[in-house]
Amino acid sequence: MPSGTAEMQVRAGIEADLENLTTIYNHYVRETAVTFDTVVLTPQERRPWLLSHPEDGPHRLMVATAADSQRILGYATSGPHRPRPAYVTSVETSVYVAPEAVGRGIGTLLYGALFEALAGEDVHRAYAGIAQPNEASVRLHEHFGFRRVGTFQEVGRKFGRYWDVAWYEKPL
Template sequence: MPDILIRPATLDDAAAMCAIYNPYVASTTISFEEQPVAPGDMAGRIAGVHEAGLPWLVACDGDRLLGYAYATKWRARPAYRTSVESSVYLDAGASGRGLGAALYRALLDALRTRGVHMVIGGIAQPNARSVALHEKLGFRKVAHFSEVGRKFGRWVDVGYWELRLA
């Protein structure tokens, strides 16, 4: 993917991220949010990730943002400081070209440089494409919680995959 640039996210990317993310909110159980996210709120999330010293990356084709990936703290207690939860979202038209894997690899590389030990991916079930992506990158399934979310009037399971970086 020679024309794709993967770079750190800026607050100016927030509106484009919302355009990618909000369809997941509105029509899937991939995200457990139930209301669209406003650009100001997304900018606050980006700032919070950066303040925590964690990466938030975007993939761009010229001026067009095609996807993003970021990590957040796994838990608040200090002993969890070397574990993170990862998230990757792609524009619907950008899937199936290897962009998700390229973006995720860049995120994992950025996490390694920050001394992160464990990356955890939570995946609402079913989601075969996300499971395949995580397993392609070396994640292994370690947990499955039944009916822990409820969206669109139905129960949703969540599985957890982990990848040890160091």
């Protein structure tokens, strides 16, 4: 069921969103160290990712749209934390906002909807890795009750330099 404000709505992601979601993600691939992907992806390459987020269960894709135009403003996901069976009740979460929509509260709206959707699922913990520095992402995660549990030093190399990733955890 969609939720949101007068300006924005949040709903589950659908296959018709794939091109727009890929465009948003590729901005972060090209311009930032937020993701450690280094080559832009095609919608067809992203399709398995989209299909791994059904409308129910612990692995969700929530999409924020402009209420007047249905233009995608951002998305939040929960996905597997690690592939081994004992990790099944842990998820890794992330938020990506269209560059022209940053600073409008979309990340907060998306995470609120994502955690509401996860409330009835068999999920015990949520984790988020935040490439440093990224104060806006740190504030968002702390707002939702995540706490820092450690940092992987110089764990990723992108744009000719090494990046630290701070790990955050939230009980669900």
